[in-house]
Amino acid sequence: MSSLRQSNCLDILAAGAASPHISRGRKKIKASGKILSNKTLKSSRNSSSNFAGSTDVIIVGAGVAGSALAYALAKDGWRVHVIERDLTEPDRIVGELLHAGGCIKLAELGLEDCLDGIDSQTVSSFTAVHKGGKRTAISYPSTVSGRGFHNGRFIQKMREKAASLSKYSRFPLNPIGTNVKLEQGTVTSLVEENGTIKGVLYKTKTGQELAASAPLTILCDGCFSNMRHFLSNPKIEVPSYFVGLVLENYDLPYANLAFFILKDTPVVTYPIGSNEIRCLVDVSGPKIPSISNGEMANYLKTVVAPQIPLELYNAFICAIDKGNIRTMPNRIMPASPYPTPGAFLIGDSLNMRHAVTGGGMTVVLSDVVLLRDLLRPLNDLSDAAATCKYLECFYILRKPTAVAINTLAGVLHTVFSSSDQDESRKEMKQAFFNYLSLGGVFSDGLMALLSGLNPNPLSLVFHCFGMLVYAVGRLLLPFPSPKRLWNGARLISVGLGIVFPILKSEGIRATFFPVTVPAYYRTPPVQFTDDMETRQFIRLEQGTVTSLLEENGTIKGVQYKTQTGQELAASAPLTIVEIPSCFVGLVLENCLLPRANHGHFILNDTPIVFYPINDNEIRCLVDVPGHKVPSISSGEMADYLKTVVAPQTPIELYDACICAIDKGDIRTMPNRIMPVSPCPIPGTFLIRDALNMRRHSLAGGGMTLALSDTVLLRDLLRPLNDLRDAAALYKYLESFYILRKLHAVYTIYSPTKDPARKEMKQACFNYFCLGGVFSNGLMALVAGLNPNPLSLTFHCFAFAVYAVARVLLSFPSPKRMWIGAKWILGALGFLLPVMKAEGTRATFFPVTMPAYYRTPPRRSIDDFETRKL
Template identity: 65%
Template sequence: MNEYIFRGIIGSLLGIFIFYGLSLLTKKNNNNKKKNASSIQIQNEFNKSSIVVDNGDIHSTDIDVIVVGAGVAGAALAYTLGKDGRRVRVIERDLEEPDRIVGELLQPGGYLKLIELGLEDCVEEIDAQRVLGYALFKDGKNTKLAYPLEKFHSDVAGRSFHNGRFIQRMREKAASLPNVRLEQGTVTSLLEEDGVVKGVLYKTNGEEQTAYAPLTIVCDGCFSNLRRSLCSPKVDVPSCFVGLVLENCQLPYPNHGHVVLGDPSPILFYPISSTEIRCLVDVPGQKVPSISNGEMANYLKTVVAPQIPHELYDSFLAAIEKGSIRTMPNRSMPAAPHPTPGALLMGDAFNMRHPLTGGGMTVALSDIVVLQNLIKPLRNLNDASALCKYLESFYTLRKPVASTINTLAGALYKVFCASSDQARKEMRQACFDYLSLGGVCSSGPVALLSGLNPRPLSLVCHFFAVAVYGVGRLLLPFPSPKRLWIGAKLISGASGIIFPIIRAEGVRQMFFPATVPAYYRAPPVN
């Protein structure tokens, strides 16, 4: 009996141990299954984050930003984002060296932005020329206006160069980064899904391809075919530039841009290499004399040539005879963005001003600095809606620099153009005389022009100081009813020039950016 009891106890204990062992084994197997399932889930999540399925096609999205266009804005932006660790893909229509007659003068303010972006070496080894200021010519008189560079390093100045050489240097620098890829192709459309831009459709070697990224930045220039879905473009073409290259001659003031207040509109000269001087003749309106039938050559010889400095006369005629005459429409377009998740506009595709003051590259480079500072804290760009809302602050933060240069370019062009109206004539003469006074009367406006002092209020003060100075000239020594009337028209005309430009730029964003809610947008939490 005792033996049976003993065996029962031993059997029970063995059963308990076996049951416990089987339980542990089952639990371990279940844990392994859960672990494997978890690993599979993590891998699936990783796979989901690295591919996008669209109409059955699988597209790699190992790109952070797509940049459309590799001009000044696109190439500089690609390098800047790449330097910050972003994976950038640049799609440019033509990677050969561009050949343009504008975009050849970089103001000192733009050069400072170039330094800030680490691109200052791009003006080296391209025979770029230092520019130290301007010289104005009117009715046989002239005055020299120096950039106020006393507070800056000796290397800081304007730069003038062949546009294509400068762009190629920036493209090379961008392509030198391992995480930046440049590809030749023509972007035909943006790929959208539920109102969010997912990437681009482009053609390369005759084949249609797609590229996907969390953010697409469109920098495809003044002739952009993509901006209509991202902004409300109101393009104005007030005039055209006729471009010539003068060879083996010296400017009256070396290392200065020269502006002739001609009739009907300004004529520009500036060096683009050690042996070449660019001449840009402004022709008002959208229609220019025909080059093919000789009308243009005749216009330049009979209307323009008699007005230019005598030091350049022979070289100007020689350039006409050489026949390398080119034209370019001068476009202006205020920034009117439609904030769109997944996409952003920059450069001339986004905002243009008359190229008289050479401020376009300064605005573009300044915009890139603003965007870099906004994007740099973000770990990733995948939340398109949150990123779009955050980047609305870009449109406000860029305003002080952009609106000052845009407004000055538009206003100065209208003042510098000849007119049959007596009040406009007085305003033009007053502007020349005001700048000739020296001191703050020249350094203030030139600081605005050069991008060294981007303050809209300072611009308005100097503009109306010119108008008041013009009225004072009319009323001294003795006022007359006719002079009083012209003075009143002068003030009215000045208001009619500058206020519409300010209205288009946005009064609140231009003068009171801190009152705009987007000014205080915080980075989205990743």
């Protein structure tokens, strides 16, 4: 397939070089905004332009996004052509702080070693400084940290690593040479044909005009992109400027510490070298003091310097006197792309946020990981329209990380750059700082959002709501007088006025209700090729495993019996165990469900589910309570089904149900529950029902969970090429048990026959009948479309409120209040034990678990020469 794709592309380019008519129907989309006619394009191409070869993906720009993406795609076997305007080392004052979440994404890409050899500095915590010298510490979890470094050195390391990739093909028997071509040139236009981008036109360093063609062109040309307006609707805002200084030959009083100075003029400092500290001053307004005439130096000395902590003051004044002052506009641009076949936006070309929190590179690297994962199932990008439609899901799936970091950056800048003349904003500043000072889940939660460790929109809402409640509570105490109530109302108005516009620009529906957006469900347009030579690497054998082989505490393989009874042993660095489970039910033949292509849940005393399994058969699953069920052999089961179950079935299925019972093909299997409780042993691994069994199969979530686990385990093993270090591998794979929690809890269902819960059953049914976000949200949880524990919590809470309200209305008499209280206790009595068994901490607070931050053993990454397929 790869050779065919390569030859086809080369034929096209050869034809373009030989004949001027290859340009027919194409247009150049110039950076200047002009679209030249076909005639002009042909004339231009004949005079000075010729195609410069073929590739799978063209990447415009080799900054953080472009370099990381080039490496990630090339490592997956795509042929990548990177065109960068200037390949010399960049010298910027931003892009020098990588939060802990970004470091983890860097490790997932196999680029973690790019932080070595550039004098990068560990950043383990931040100190927020407010007026009056008040301070509070905000730390990463002890197992992770961020990094500060020179942006240019970091980018050069990534460029070198991407360009030096040895040959590596997605199709190993068809080697295609080096995967990355890194070239210096200025892209002048996109080449379009019938609404599809076919490549780019660019000028080399020598001035030669060339054209490059590829099925997919990705723009990563950064904040100064001059072509993004053809692929998006950019609305750029510049609320402030960063003034950058480097404090040299000065040690912070505490190692690995950064400062957020949250006074009238926000200032951020962090180490970027063993004897260098970056200082960024946020100066508001469209116009800032001039550097050339000394206004900026005077502003920094008179306005900013008095706000600087004493331990940094002398170094700050010294840096100003040296005169190496630089500025950079802080741009804000929400993502607003136009899906365009053959082209794609990523990085600052797509989305920018205020740089005060330093979250830009974390968002970019998260986007790169996501795009790489979306492209992995594909083997052909030639169908540009199908690929474009599929990749629309990227803009939805990136929302959690992007929105959390973008919103916090916008809120932090807006709150602390505002004037103290407005009492509400002044109170908001103080409340924000005091909220951080609360510590625990409050400061840790915000830090997890800010650093990309827990990019959850619902967590963002929790903290925004919590901050408002805390701020208003401070105003109202000790007694809510009318004046305080008015000030509280104004404070709420100001807070919502800050947060809502940011969330609206980011897209509320796509952020908080992604399952309602059609693009969320996009699947790969091209299936895996069926002629894969890799099939020879899979050996499928019938046999019964009798024991595990252990040596010095490490599992080395298995002992098993073949179909003929021969005892054999098989050894491997990693052994994965699976124990299958079965359902309970019977088959109804030659009948139709009440609604075609619809499953049917009967939520009576005996829950029943019907769904079609082929053209003329319907599976009927009956949930029979109790440890002991009626006997099949004695006829008790048939009698039970006819007298108890059959009367509950829809009239359309009644006759078929009775017929199926009379045929006697009744099968039973107990519904087992087994919470996850692995005992990790080097060399072996548990998955699926051997690891975890949900309460019963009525919701049909077992295979969804198993496939989710399989995808997760595959992704964790992908960066590795050597499994022989069993201890390091077992420590790394501990993260599997934390990450899978996000997909496990929603499948649990606990039936009961307790009469006290009859009201709960009715309320549950009525809650489903509400429709909209209520029924759709629950369906998204059950179906694995939105496996979010916080969404589960929301629905449990909403269901409880709804059920209790039904009991209390129309008047909350003492009797009704007592019934409501009993209902709540009963609900908590069966829900909390289930949550506890699944692991509350690992499910709802995964960032507090050390295993959450496991990264691949570094010696196992990227040694392509040893990775023999």
